[in-house]
Amino acid sequence: MDRPVDSAPIALAAAPDAAAAYADWLRRLGAERRLSPRTVEAYGRDVRILLGFLQGHLGEPASVAEIVALKPRDVRAFLASRRSEDISSRSLMRALAAARSFARHLARSGLGEVSAFSAVRSPKIARSLPKPIAAAAAKRLVDAEERAGEERAPWVLARDAAVLALLYGCGLRISEALSLTRREAPTAGVDRVEVTGKGDKRRQLPVIAAVQRAVADYLALCPWRLAPEGPLFVGAKGGPLNPRIVQAAVARMRGGLALPDTATPHALRHSFATHLLSRGGDLRTIQELLGHASLSTTQIYTEVDGARLMAIHQAFHPRARA
Incomplete structure (x- = not known):
């Protein structure tokens, strides 16, 4: 359903x-x-x-x-x-x-000054690091073949895989992926996609061949006629796809892939940034790709990568437990 x-x-x-x-x-x-x-x-x-x-x-x-x-x-x-x-x-x-x-x-509106709300301090929020998904697990999450045994229509499996491929392959927010129109579909020959992020900020992103194939596979199987200016991703009745459907699809996969509850669609965006950084991507470029207004927002990924390296060191260095 x-x-x-x-x-x-x-x-x-x-x-x-x-x-x-x-x-x-x-x-x-x-x-x-x-x-x-x-x-x-x-x-x-x-x-x-x-x-x-x-x-x-x-x-x-x-x-x-x-x-x-x-x-x-x-x-x-x-x-x-x-x-x-x-x-x-x-x-x-x-x-x-x-x-x-x-x-x-x-x-x-001239109805009166309410000072009580500004007089109360906002609750403190513990700063937490993003929790990316390991590269191998992320690749499996975006692979429609991983869910071939599910009792769902093949076009639905291909659709979910295409959305997740955009999140991991381009670093999109789920709202950005679902805002794409059919005309903007990044299929063969279309190596970039333009989206509107927070603050109405437009940005262009490169689209790798694997993502293009995932979107093309979905379009080949989709039973609905998609209007050029209508949504690229549709639900079971042909209307705009609800993000909760994608979230539910990932939740179903977590058990089979032995992934923690932190493995969500948004975690794929974190994974995109972390994996780029760990492979030599520079922070300014990653900032542009993610659509962050401030570099300080992007810098949190340096802490994620540093934490990962420290964990590897502690686990495998001969003198770590000396």
Whole structure:
């Protein structure tokens, strides 16, 4: 079955004026700030959770005036409530960022200054290194033949393999791969692809022959007629492919390949960068390929490679355990 299960929607618990402000804020996020649909959805969900908490905290749906009058202790109570649900510090930080964005919207709209959210510190996030997949395992993940025994249509297996090949072979984010149109398909004779990354930054990437073949194999098997300006990758019913489908495909493969839970589609992007660096790729080039705005973001991969070399040294050097 080629369909993910969506999480249950969260009802909006707010007084009429706050509900109207919330709707206007969401519209502005997408139209004016040009945030991705996924980010707008996540921010909207976080603020709906906040408003639901305030309904219980205040004893009634929160109005704009009551939101403006919030104190830091109210915000800390909200964060403590979310923490009790065992959400990560990263998710907690995003929830606070969403609340601050909503508060700024209220201020810009002339509805009142909300100082409580800015008075509370964001939770600290432990800095973690990317967890790349070993080169041999990454190659198997992007090989459709590895899943030939699955009870899924051959074109679906080829489609998933083509998407994963783009992630590992070009360092794309999954959203970037799924945003490609049929006209942009990197098949034989097309040795580069152009994508729009974060911040609407456009970049061109070289496409190796193995990736071209994977995309061509998918197109040869795909039963749907793909419009030139329509999505390159489609789901079982011919509509745009949901990224959760690709995530589920990788999750199914982890068991057979004895890979950890950290082996995800995004880990293939990490693997792309780490494997290039370990084979002599320079940091500036990798920064351009990944679409990082700052070199400092890319430099984390030098730590990954250094950690790998240290682990090899500790495991195999004759004097490591002396």
